[in-house]
């Protein structure tokens with residue numbers, strides 16, 4: 050369980066912004082354009098669009114195009130920003146202009162080979178432990194009522210995941226924040242995350258594992274959270290040649306580099322978990338939040354909530370070692386798919 054006190058307020062704010070933007074679009078007739086997903090198909094590029102943030106990423110041969118609904122600046126490989134017609138949302142699709150299409154087509158075909166990129170480390174963080182049991186529920190197992198504690202469930206899954214990742218990549222630094230039942234403060238988890246050493250052109254991924262709880266015993270399903278764009282950092286060297294007008298906008302787009310990666314990892318894990326456990330535990334979808342460890346650890350990060358220990362049916366599942374193996378396998382496959390793709394095509398965090 051994670052604490053999300055500001056989620057409600059943020060949701061309201063997002064709703065207000067959404068309708069404000071919507072009414073703005075209603076007043077200006079959109080120019081003819083093409084849905085981004087169609088363009089991606091035409092260019093044989095991968096595309097991911099997050100309707101929640103309005104942010105989209107296109108990727109081809111390791112080159113990245115970041116864009117956002119309503120935003121006239123398009124970011125190329127996190128290096129260059131071009132001013133193009135702002136993409137608009139029409140009937141649930143993100144529409145880009147023909148000028149956008151021409152520019153991106155040209156960018157994909159003429160950009161130099163990207164710098165190679167490698168995931169050097171993965172930090173697996175089973176939540177809670179020791180004096181902190183996390184969420185607690187009850188399950189009927191073979192006629193007996195047993196207590197299900199989040200700290201035990203997530204440790205089992207985390208250790209299994211650690212074993213699978215270590216077997217697959219003996220040359221990567223695969224770490225657990227805890228491998229037994231002990232208490233670790235959030236500050237200490239941050240310190241572990243930030244102390245892991247990386248070589249040039251290496252990235253680290255952070256995967257936190259939790260189980261959920263709710264007052265409503267019927268609440269069920271797993272969810273995958275990604276780092277919210279709230280976490281800001283200054284990336285751009287002010288001595289660059291960009292005009293003072295563009296700098297703040299460019300900066301705010303580049304700050305979202307980790308968010309983009311986090312969304313893609315979260316989506317990959319969510320998809321593969323759905324394949325493994327989706328028939329028994331519904332997929333509650335991707336969520337965004339800025340939680341403590343992730344806000345303070347500078348790396349792309351996701352948090353998996355495996356299900357509700359407060360739901361008797363899910364508690365029974367979470368007490369079953371075979372089910373937990375499938376949970377670990379789901380997270381593993383999602384991570385592996387992401388890593389393999391981005392190591393082949395480079396990734397976002399490489400710097401020349």
Ligand SMILES: [Zn+2]
Nearest residue numbers: 050051176259
């Ligand atoms: Zn938790």
